[in-house]
Amino acid sequence: MKRIRIATLSHVLFAVLLLVGCNQSTSSEKGAGGGSKKLVVGVTMLSMQNEFIVNVHDEMAKKAEAEGVDLITVDAERSPLKQVEQVESFIAQKVDAIIMNPCEVEASSPAVTKALAAGIPIINVNSETSTKPSAFVGSDDVESARIAMKFIAEKLGGKGNVVMMHGYMGQAAQIKREQGAREILKQYPNLKLLAQQTGEWDRAKAMSLMENWIQSYGPQINAVFAHNDEMGLGAVKALEDAGLKSKVIVVSIDAIPDALQAVKKGTLDATVFQNAEQQGSKAIETALKAAKRQAFEKQTLIPFQLVTTANVATFLKP
Amino acid sequence: MKNGFTTSFNQVSTSYKTRVQGIGKYGLLAAFLLICIALSVLTPRFLTVQNLMIIVTQVSINALLAFGVTFVIITGGIDLSIGSMVAVTGVVAASFAHPDTFPVAVPLLMGLLAGVAFGAFNGFVVTRSNVPPFIVTLGTMTIGRGLALILSNGRPVSNLSDSFNFIGGGKVLGVPTLIILLIVAFISCTIVLRKTVLGRYMYAVGGNEQAARASGIRVGAVKMAVYTLCGGLAALAGILLTSRITTGQPNAGAGFELDAIAAAIIGGTSTSGGSGTMTGTLIGALLIGVISNGLDLLNVTSYYQQVVMGIIIIGAVVLDSLHNKTNA
Numbered sequence: 001m002k003r004i005r006i007a008t009l010s011h012v013l014f015a016v017l018l019l020v021g022c023n024q025s026t027s028s029e030k031g032a033g034g035g036s037k038k039l040v041v042g043v044t045m046l047s048m049q050n051e052f053i054v055n056v057h058d059e060m061a062k063k064a065e066a067e068g069v070d071l072i073t074v075d076a077e078r079s080p081l082k083q084v085e086q087v088e089s090f091i092a093q094k095v096d097a098i099i100m101n102p103c104e105v106e107a108s109s110p111a112v113t114k115a116l117a118a119g120i121p122i123i124n125v126n127s128e129t130s131t132k133p134s135a136f137v138g139s140d141d142v143e144s145a146r147i148a149m150k151f152i153a154e155k156l157g158g159k160g161n162v163v164m165m166h167g168y169m170g171q172a173a174q175i176k177r178e179q180g181a182r183e184i185l186k187q188y189p190n191l192k193l194l195a196q197q198t199g200e201w202d203r204a205k206a207m208s209l210m211e212n213w214i215q216s217y218g219p220q221i222n223a224v225f226a227h228n229d230e231m232g233l234g235a236v237k238a239l240e241d242a243g244l245k246s247k248v249i250v251v252s253i254d255a256i257p258d259a260l261q262a263v264k265k266g267t268l269d270a271t272v273f274q275n276a277e278q279q280g281s282k283a284i285e286t287a288l289k290a291a292k293r294q295a296f297e298k299q300t301l302i303p304f305q306l307v308t309t310a311n312v313a314t315f316l317k318p
Numbered sequence: 319m320k321n322g323f324t325t326s327f328n329q330v331s332t333s334y335k336t337r338v339q340g341i342g343k344y345g346l347l348a349a350f351l352l353i354c355i356a357l358s359v360l361t362p363r364f365l366t367v368q369n370l371m372i373i374v375t376q377v378s379i380n381a382l383l384a385f386g387v388t389f390v391i392i393t394g395g396i397d398l399s400i401g402s403m404v405a406v407t408g409v410v411a412a413s414f415a416h417p418d419t420f421p422v423a424v425p426l427l428m429g430l431l432a433g434v435a436f437g438a439f440n441g442f443v444v445t446r447s448n449v450p451p452f453i454v455t456l457g458t459m460t461i462g463r464g465l466a467l468i469l470s471n472g473r474p475v476s477n478l479s480d481s482f483n484f485i486g487g488g489k490v491l492g493v494p495t496l497i498i499l500l501i502v503a504f505i506s507c508t509i510v511l512r513k514t515v516l517g518r519y520m521y522a523v524g525g526n527e528q529a530a531r532a533s534g535i536r537v538g539a540v541k542m543a544v545y546t547l548c549g550g551l552a553a554l555a556g557i558l559l560t561s562r563i564t565t566g567q568p569n570a571g572a573g574f575e576l577d578a579i580a581a582a583i584i585g586g587t588s589t590s591g592g593s594g595t596m597t598g599t600l601i602g603a604l605l606i607g608v609i610s611n612g613l614d615l616l617n618v619t620s621y622y623q624q625v626v627m628g629i630i631i632i633g634a635v636v637l638d639s640l641h642n643k644t645n646a
Contacts, residue, residue, distance in 0.1 A: 049569045054472045169620070198620045203563045204570065208376045212614035215369045216361065234563065241487070258476045258565060 040070045041287050042090030044083050044111075045101045046126070048075040051256055052276055053101060056126060059280025060099070067288060080107030087111035091118045096291035098122040099283050102129045105172050121290035125283040127172050134290055137283040137300045141173050144272045144304045145180025145227075148251045151270050151306060152191075152223045155249050159190040160222035163213055165199040165206055165235065167227040174198075177227045177253065194221060199231040206234030214242050226252040229259035229271055236267050255307050255315060263312045273305040273315055345637060346586060346598060350605050357612040364615060371494065377607035378500040379404075379555045379562075381600055383578035384585075385507045386551030388599045389544045391582055392511075394524040394591025395451040397545065399440060400552040400578055402462025404571030407433045407556030409466050412475035412566025415482035422481040429557040430550060436462065437549015441542040459575070466568040475566035486561030496558060503554065508596045516543060524591030580627075581606055584634040605630070 043060060045053050057073060064071040072095065076083035080103040090098050091114060098115050100122055102108035109131035115122035121134040128136055152162060164181060167174035185191055194217055199206035206226060213221065224239075226232035232252025239245040245267060252259065255273035262268035282300050289296035307315055358365040383400050390397045411429030414420050436458070443454045488495045511517040519540045522530040531537050555574075560566045585602030587594030606627065613623045 048472055049467060051473050195617050197614065197617070203565065203567070204379075204559060207563060208610075209614060211372045211376065212611050215366070215372060215611075216363045216615040216617070233565075237487075237563065256474075258474065261477070 038068065038070050039096045039288065039291050040072065040093075041097045041099060041284070041291070042087070042093070042095040043071055043073045043099045043101075044076050044086045044090075045073065046076060046103050047078045049077075052254055052274065053126070055276035056101065056280045056283075059277045060125075060284050063281040063284040067284065069284070069288065076101075076103050078103055080104040083108050084111045084114070087115055087122070091115060091120060095120065097287040099125055099287050100129075100133070101125045102127055102172075105130050121287065123283055123287050123290065125279055135286045135296055135298050135300070137286055137302070138279055139274050139302045139304055141176035142180040142183075144253045144274060145177040145225075146184055147272050147304055147306050148225055148253055148270065149181045149184035151308075152225060152249055152251055153184060153188045155269070156191065156222055158188045161192050161194040161217070161220050162223045162225055163194050163217070163221055164196040165209065165224065165226040165231045166196060167198065167201045167231075169198050174227055181225055199226065199234065201228050201230055203230045203234040203237075206231035207238045208234075210235040210238035211242070214238060214244065219244070219247065221248055223249040223251070226250070228252055229254040229256045229268075232268055232271065233258055233262060236262060240267065257317070260307065260312055260316050263307055263309060264316065266309060270306055270308045273307050275302045275305075278302045346584070346601055346605075346634070350601055350608070353605065353608060353612070357608065357615070361612070361615050364612060369611070369615075371497065373604070373607050373611045374500065375494045375496045376611065377603050378496040379559050380574065380577050380581060380606065381500055381603040382503055382551050382555040382558070383574055384581035384599045384603050385503060385596060386548035387575070387578045388582045388585070388587050388594050388596060389507075389511070389520060390451070390548050391579070391587050391589065392520045392524045392591060392594045393541055393544050394527065395444065395541065395544065396455065396579070396589075397440060397548050398452065398455040398575050399436070399458040399462050400548065400555075401571040401574035401576075402459045402466065403433055403436050403549060403552035404556035404559060404574055405466035405568055406436060406462050406469070407553040408560035408570050409470045409475055409566040409568055411482075411557045412478055412560050413469065415478045415560075415566075417477065417479040419479075422479065422485070425482055426485070426557060429560075430553045433549040433551075433553020433556065434546055435549070437546040437552070438542065440549065441545030444545060445538040445541050463568075463572075466570075470566065470568040472568060474568070476564070478561070478564055478566075483561050483564050486558035487564065496562065499554070499558065503551070504596060504600055507551075510547075511596055516540065520544060521592055524593075526592070577606065578603075580631050584631060586634075589635075602634075 041064065043057070045057055047053055048057070061071055074086045076086060083100065083103050087098060087100065098120055100108065100111060102124055105128065109129040112122050112129050112131040112133045116134070124133045124136045124138065126138045166178060185193060195213055197209055199209050210224070224235045226235055229252045232250050236245060236250050239248050239250065249269045251270045252268065253272040253274070255271045259268055259271045263271055279302055282302065286296050286300065363369060387397050387400060407429040410432040411425040414428050415425035440455055440458055443449070444451045484495070486496055490498060511520065519530070519535050522535055523537050523540050527537055556571065559570060581603035582594065582599045583589060584605055585598030585600070587599060609626060609630065610623060613626065
């Protein structure tokens, strides 16, 4: 009996080692090509399962190719611990600059400290760490929520009931988008926050949540503010099924392709466009300047844009 | 000495034993009804036909996964890859479901095929190696997630045909299709488990694998069938989810395996194998759905929702272990 146990344990260990081994190999694979004089930029992204992040990265890759720079990309899979290890491995590979799309405000900070200590410039893209990096390229999430909530307030004439769908509680984007929404709510005392709950950035979860809210509040709901488009689209689906969409305004953030289509069709009232392309290309530009020891902007803020039926055509890709 | 103690203990505990067995059998249903009554008192919005229909709709995808994993757990196994299978099959189905490309049967069949193949692969590795199912399906869980991302390029597969979106999002005579399919799946799974030889073999394998083998049951074949069935049901869940939210998402279904396993365990399926029923699993899934719906109606924050859910899962397992101990 005991022997079987040990055998099982060794299987577990083997599997764990195998998994760890896989991760290691992806992060160190491409580092060996440093023989030429090409600049090498290490990139660690929050999650390559997130469409917006993938878009930012695609643009970085495009820009890097145009500039003749080698990009080593790794996926932190939402784990700040992994991200710090990845940056450590970049430092060991002596890359010329690092671009980090942080997993977490605090927990990803040690990566910044380590890179700076090693004399390698590190640029934050899309969101920030609490430890100041060499430069930040991104957008102010608080502003995106202000834009969205202001649209709702104006549509409702400053009066009505709003429900808010949060992202994952405690994530930087959720905290900042809530902050922006609340700032606007304060300016409109007749705009009431009827209910709020997390939809975990997920379309299916948001749809269930909206169905439940329709049950408990029904026609009282005048508008929905969702922290991202996936949830906004889930809310739209639930409202459509209940035959209430024409009476409720839905606004969300990110302007993903599905959301743009929905705005075009008129089912989603508005979304807020965060410019992935510019974030990606500006991040590479800044990283290169920093690597070549040229002067660079410490903070590049890419402005948001409100997308409604009026201007959606300019955002839709052919 | 030891024997004497056991005898007297048995005598003393007879009444306790019958009582706990009673709880094991009807406790779940009682707890479920109690929570429903409590919610009806707390909010008038709970006990309406429309709300109940919404609960069942919301529960259906988890229930389908839970049916599949119940088969597996009954044989003493586990399948952690079902959440990833939802993503893979959803993405596969969505890829064939764009308007004006294929008839709606094609995405359905391709999705199901993907799930069945995935499940069969799980079964193959489990039966052909000495690696515990926990590890095998932990591995295939990661593989599946990767496959879904590869197939979809990391982006949601959208723009699906209306006929495809009808499968999981439509209504027939006012009843959501999800509810109809849930009932059909429930009846089919119950028949497989209770009325077929395969079903009886599942209990036998989970109860005592060596005895089952000695009595001539082809244990490997039973396990193969069970994992394949689980894959098929996960595919159905994946297709329906994709249809309901009108997009195939590579990150869909993350964590679904835990909800499904929770439903099976709350429903009285023993984690050590050999016992469990589809009715129990269905009630388990409904219980989870009712609580989450009820807490949403009461506007309770999700932090507390998670705590409540955890307490219920542990409570169910404790009840189950008491039940097993007195049965032994």
